[in-house]
Amino acid sequence: MTEQRERVDVGQWASGSQIERDLELTDADFTRVRELIYQRAGIVLAEHKREMVYSRLAKRLRHHGMTRFGDYLARLERQPDAKEWEAFTNALTTNLTAFFREAHHFPLLAEHIKDKQGPVSVWCSAASTGEEPYSIAMTLLETLGGRASQSSVIATDIDTDALNKARKGVYPQEQVRKLEEARVKRFFQKGTGNHLGLARVRPEVSTLVEFLPMNLLAPQWPVKGPFDVIFCRNIMIYFDKDTQAKILKRFAPLLKPDGLLFAGHSENFSYISDAFKLRGQTVYTLANK
Structure with a gap:
């Protein structure tokens, strides 16, 4: 394929006009980006992800004051x-999340842990900006009461920028308002002054969660099981x-x-691995238990 300088529409479809980009991205550059992010993080970028x-x-x-992708790569x-590899990977990682996303999983989590004796351990393997692991921690608090303080949520992600946001635990109030009022009052502090319009996760929630950078392709993982529950949602795609x-x-x-593995709504592990068997809607258990 002949390499050509990238020319794309920048939002003026109505007029039909196109503006040439100021940086040079050739076909070979795009192919190399796809190869490098696959090698580094296992992420498969489709052809339509060029934009x-x-x-x-x-x-x-x-x-870096550069004008050609080829030089950067x-x-x-x-x-x-x-x-810079960290920044490269962070840039190409997609973070789409919300509090209590795929809500049917959290009652199942509560039911699974309610009678557990001793500390409960949960691993959230795609923590993103923190909404998922904090939702898990809130569920532990609601279900276990005082026993939750003995439990833990390990939250990992390859995107270090996302993890930094997660550790702060600060979110727009409009995002938090989507939750039940009782949860908002119990688990969040409303921002005032310079923090007006923001809400912070309360310490009783944040102290249960430990955030760690982690690449699922790395030969060694900084997590130690066994866990009662593993959340691996919307990352396998x-x-x-x-x-x-x-x-x-x-x-x-x-x-x-007897642990549970939670997957995302569009993920099906049944035809990928014989280590797990489907228990319910995107919920798995070990096949050999």
């Missing part, structure tokens, strides 16, 4: 341990089947014999 790649990585090029490849199978194989020994 996203340009808009997100263009910020990194401008930060060459620098990355020359420095395999450079800090970014991997190919081989990568999904490898990750699920590594999940199995980290889950207690």
Whole structure:
């Protein structure tokens, strides 16, 4: 395929006009971006993600005063341990989340842990900006009461920028208002003054959650099981089947014999791994328990 300088519409479809981008992204550059993010994080970028790649990585090029993606990628490849790899990966990671997203999972979590003796441990393997692990922690508090203080939520993600936001636990009030009023009053502090319009997760919630950077493709994981529950929701969709199978194989020994694995609404692990069997709607248990 002949390499051509990227020309795309920037929002003027009505007039039919197009404006040439100020940075050069060739077909070969886009292919290399796809290869590098797959090697680094297992993320599969489809052909139609070219626009996203340009808009997100263009910020990194401008930060370094560069005008060609080829030069930026060459620098990355020359420095395999450079800090810029973290920024590259963060830029291409998608963070779509919300409090109590896929709400049917949380009553199932509560039912599973309510009679547990001793501390409950939960691993959220795609923590994003924190809404999911904090929702898990709130469920622990609602279900276990005082016993929740003995329990823990390990929250991991490859995107370090997202994790930094998660650790702060501060969110727009309009996002929090979608929750039941009782939960908002119990688990959030309303911002005032310079923080007007924001809400912070209360310490009783945040102290249950530990955030750790982690690449699911890394040879060593900074988590130790076994866990009562593993949340792996809406992350497998970014991997190919081989990568999904490898990750699920590594999940199995980290889950207690009666543990639960929660998947995203569009994910089906039944045909990927024989380590797990479907128990209910996107909920799995170990196949050999």
